[in-house]
Amino acid sequence: MPAIVLPGPAFLPPSDFLPRPTADGSLTLHSEALGEHYHSMFGAVAESEHVYIRQGFGSCVKQHLDLLEVGLGTGLNALLTLVEAQRSGRQVNYLALEPFPLPPDVIGALDHPGSIGRPDLAGTFHRLMSAAPDETLSPFPGSTFRRSLARVQDLEMKAAFDLVYFDAFAPKVQPEMWTADVFRMLYAAMRPGALLVTYCAKGDVRRAMRDAGLMPELVQGPPGKYKMLKAFRP
């Protein structure tokens, strides 16, 4: 008789996430129950700047780009990207998926604008993080920001993005995020030539990406991590 496969329990983030300082002085959230944090303990800002800004936004050549983030979390990647777009004179349409949004006061307590040396953006950042789901805001001229409560597994958009930030919790915590099925949906959502970046460099993840048709490549990782992944849609 064939084995009966029951669906696993649905993921629900625990409620014990608390602020914790990381090695570069910026704050992240840590959960004792989950044994997981939102960013690297070697530096939250250092990790975001390396993985998503330098290896992602910085290596995408388009002047005007459509960007998808999987896992808005505390909004650090979004803040850094919008600031970098403004600084470099590029325009970004930023869509962030987050089915488990954090309360704006929890995000505010991390003081990301202060950590990146832009305390003047505290009000703008608060408005972005407390915007209604699916409301499109224009924090800087030419750029837009929208957050959605959709899960990546429910993404139906096709050939819509030039760049994807894949910032899920680690595979040991949320294995269902790192499957070939999820990467197939992202492949379909990416335009030919589009790039996906993630902090993870695991062999299983690389294989899942390849099974989905993406072309993963190991590149230098952020502080405290030897490698990370960049994957192109051919």
Ligand SMILES: C[S@@+](CC[C@H](N)C(=O)[O-])C[C@H]1O[C@@H](n2cnc3c(N)ncnc32)[C@H](O)[C@@H]1O
């Ligand atoms: C590592 S954290 C993201 C950190 C974030 N990028 C930042 O800058 O703070 C992972 C995020 O993925 C979110 N997430 C969990 N399941 C998801 C799903 N099915 N689709 C999209 N995001 C999901 C979590 O709620 C969490 O906020």
